[in-house]
Amino acid sequence: MKVRRISSLSYLPAFCLALACMGAITCFAQGPQATPSILAPASTPAHEIYSLSKFVLVITGAIFVIVAGLLAFVIIRFHERKTDAGHEPAQVYGSTHVELAWTVIPVLIVVVLFLTTARIIFAIQDAPEPPSALDVTVVGHQFWWEFRYPRLGIVTANELHIPVSTTAAPQPAYLELLSADVDHSFWVPQLGGKTDLIPNHPNKMWIDPQSPGLYLGQCAQFCGVEHAKMLLRVYVDTPRLFDAWVKNQQQPAVDNPAVAAGRQVFESEACANCHTIRGTSARGLFGPDLTHLMSRATIASGAADNTPANLRSWIEDPNTFKPGSLMPAMQLSDQQVDELVSYLSTLR
């Protein structure tokens, strides 16, 4: 009987959802994941959202089971049978009492849902910034991320480093979100909800990751051709590692006389128009700061691993990894590219 199939299928999404939740609780225990799942929260805002979502899921799940169950019952119980052909069923036009009941009950559910929601909105959004917080300014660009640490004097790109924040020594990161061109959105699902980076409209958000590791995310508001390759990596470091990282980032670029030719190419060709390498004459602001390029695991905002071979193809033609990237193909001679890659490879 065909009608029965609807009813059994109707439980499929609920079943899958329950399965996914159980899976999330059991195998996404703690810490960073390769899959940036919102069911594996690792920071207070993400945790609060996750708890709220479980509460909402229980309420909506109950509504689903009741209404879908009613629908399934009606389909099975009241489908036409061969035996009762010929006459029409009793005509019922409505009932004020029943209408009232199924108006008032949803109103009560909405009241409960709203009050719970409002509490979490205020708790996350209006949390005061503690004095121990780390300030980071995030600037969205087509199609990469710029990170500035105003109180530490650091500028870096695409890979955000923040210290782990424990209950004993809480050190949340407060991000000021700006945009240099169009709208972007900062989203690292395990660490918190997303917030947009909008030109002329500074935004704030905060995260306080509790376990160290690499958290993945990416731009979540369409920003142009290479929106898909505007990937985001957040490294949560232990306090010792973070201090070491800060110390290294505060240094000017390594000046190694063995690769002076490459530095010469960088400073005299168009590279310097867009990129900064502190300690050289390159002061461009349009592209990522390359002072400590080799301290980053990826190039092109996560589109490729940071290896000499990839650096080489990137300089020769950025379209290899990221067609539509705003960096032009540099039209350098093979020798110049060799020198340049050797030079860049020293920028630890």
Next chain:
Amino acid sequence: MADQTLPIPGALGVGRSRGAALLEWLHTWVITVDHKKLGILYIVYALFFLLVAGSEAMAIRIQLAIPNNHLLSPELYNEFFTMHGTTMVFLVGMTLIFGFGNYLVPLMIGARDMAFPRLNAFSFWMSAFGGLLLYFSFIGGFGLYGMGAAPDVTWWAYAPLTERAFSPGHNTDYWAIALIVMGFGTLGAAINTLATAFSMRCRGMTLLRMPLFVWLMVVASADTLIVITPLTAAQVMLIIDRYLGGHFFDTQAGGSATVWMHFFWIFGHPEVYVLILPAFGIASEVIPVFSRKAIFGYPAMVAASVGIAFVSLSVWAHHMFTIGMTSASNAFFALSTMMVGIPTGIKIFNWVATMWGGKIRFATPMLFCTAFLFQFLCAGLTGIMLAVAPWDWQLHNSYFVVAHFHYTLTGSFVFCFFAAIYYWYPKITGRMLSETLGKWHFWLFFIGFHMTFDTMHFLGILGMPRSIYTYEPDRGWTTLNMIVSVGGLIQAVAVLILVWNIVDSYMHGRSAGNDPWDAWTLEWSTPSPPPPYNFATEPVVRSRRPLWDIKHPEDPDWKYEL
């Protein structure tokens, strides 16, 4: 009832060449001001663009089936998903509702035509030219000096990406101007629907005796009148920015990106109700007929529809929970959005109550409407989840949202309009659609739909954002994306079965007769297809189901209706 001996254009052209006859036939369609012919034009136009936008969706799904796929360039992918969204909303959704509205509203209220037949034709041709203009961008988008390019700024087209600094060439202009042109067509159709329903009803047809489909067309048209205005205003401002040196949205000169969002979504959110309300109207016609019962709680259904229309005007910023509004605004829009759940819940309960105690016949239209009830329930519940602002900070712009709105626009809107096609095709053509093919269409589409859109919810929960042309292989999204794509292909096959059914049944279908479904509204009292001007004598009605009263003189509705 009707007089079939009136001279019909073309009937006197005996002995002319076939070419001339064809030309005359075409000419009658171009110059027509008849509501039924215009309705058919709208519907055929919508189905054509359903195939076009569906093909774009297929290209998108083939691209995303495997990670780091290079089948489509990022530019082409961005054009395809922008055009898919824009086409489905404006060229398929809006034209389908006004197509069926045009065909059915006069027939259902016992009128001979729409209130303003010439405005009706004008509205259709404006919408049609708007669509052509949008698609002409594929040829003319970059101007005369290069290859064309379609709009690639997403269908919500957030500023300042649409400014000339970031979108040079003309593709964004095609998008903006096509929407203005279609907007005029839509406004005309909305005015016409309202005027027809309010001033052309036959004797005895009080407002509270109008079929629910007509009521919902009225509510949707009223909402249209309100919301097309800010959309058109925003497009005009965008064009001023791009060509006359305005700075409304030009952030580099102090303009505001968020003003565009407010203008767009005060249109964009009520717009989805404009689409879904007529779908509710279809469900409210089909479910009673196939359950063999009067609609349960008609006054509550009318009140809930009007309620949805009002509440829908105050929820737009739930699309903007992530733009950094104050916590008070976030709380307000969370509340207003949750409140939409109350009248929509009432509607679902009334439909189920209509089926309760009935003798439900699962012909193809009813299958689609039953699946609609289930999917709309799910869409409503995921809508509640998205209204929970903090949860939306996670889910916004992820595949969860894509799944949610396809549950409303495919799982609910498209399912209802497929039901409408099976239900009213016999009236429009005089022939039945094949039930066997109909069942194939339904089950394939149902299975494909759930494969695609159930799976998308999980992709969103696992952190996959929308609008990306490809993704990294190590994110754990690969298998799920393959399932989504296979489901998409199954839906495509199902739609091709529908197209074949429509074409084949037009030539070989079983003759339908006046009233194949044993239904109760006035359109089924006319021959199939209805003659020009519908009714030879104006009908008189005494209840919401005039044909029930005729078929059951011993037990007429007017004695019992609430």
